[in-house]
Amino acid sequence: MPSMSLEAIVSMLDDAQQVVVFSGAGLSADSGIPTFRDGATGLWNNVDPDEVASIDGFLRNPRRVWNWLLQLKNLVDDRRPNAGHQAIARLEAICAAKQVTVITQNIDGYHARAGNEHVLEVHGTIHHVRCHRRCGFADSWDHRAEEPYPCPACGAPVRPDLVMFGEALEEEVFAAAEARSVSADIFFCVGTSLTVQPAVRLPMWAKSAGAVLVEVNPHPTPLSPTADYSIRSGASQFFAALCGEVESRPLQTGKRDDRAIA
Incomplete structure (x- = not known):
């Protein structure tokens, strides 16, 4: 420079x-x-972002989005x-x-x-989860939770606390x-x-x-x-x-x- x-x-x-x-x-x-905009590499290879990282995808199939984002979290935890x-x-x-x-x-x-x-x-962050309805529940994302679970406060789905495609x-x-x-x-x-x-x-x-x-x-x-x-x-x-x-x-x-x- x-x-x-x-x-x-x-x-x-x-x-x-x-x-x-x-x-x-x-x-x-x-x-x-891996970065989404640098091409289909790593976790982004052979996946449709709308299916695994969008709010519409989460509403259609919460478990699929959860599992894919959990893979990303595990990668983030493994790197530094x-x-x-x-x-x-x-x-x-x-x-x-x-x-x-x-x-x-x-x-x-x-x-x-x-x-x-x-x-x-x-x-947002890959390290925390929250209530999808925003009732106030939030917690660290325990890697042992392999699928969405009901919010202990209101029963709505718990989801990763990050901004998905299609969200404000x-x-x-x-x-x-x-x-x-x-x-x-x-x-x-x-x-x-x-x-x-x-x-x-x-x-x-x-x-x-x-x-x-x-x-x-x-x-x-x-x-x-x-x-x-x-x-x-x-x-x-x-x-x-x-x-x-x-x-x-x-x-x-x-x-x-x-x-x-x-």
Whole structure:
């Protein structure tokens, strides 16, 4: 990556108080988690997404969707955060005087496992289940539960606590993501194709509100023409270099905005 771009980004990071990292499936691909949009590989091979990962599919055949998502959960549990996740967590630790928020489309929980404290999972998580009617019941997903079971509170089906195809995002979580985006001073987009609505709006809302928009992706995306910096790099390479540069010239220790993620 051009050293001048890296130096400029570090300089702007130095002045920033609100930092957002927005991540997509490409970040977890290096952990061995197959991505739907990269073609029919791994778990996505020879399956119809509408049958195994959509809300309509769940309503038609809850057990089939449960079993397929359980395979995905077992894969996620078997793998681990990669160097990109670790470098993003390292950035948060270095920028302790700033508010660093990760907004992710991924459901694997790897950002938290890597050490990030402020993570908004706009598509939910593979690690928990909840009542389909939203009566209030929620629990960890026990891998021994091999099929949907009745909610112990109301009897409705229990389902994975993630956003399936055809469902709206959780309003409270997305509202928090929007609030963090529009208050960001610098907004990083990492490993996302920027084709999934409505999350794709977040970087544009950030830029419209005055944030410096930095795209980190080995390939061009729809965001590339409007990003302030479009870095053709993997996440691990870029954030490791960014952290190294930051550590070589400590950031300003301005007062951190400790407002809670709402």
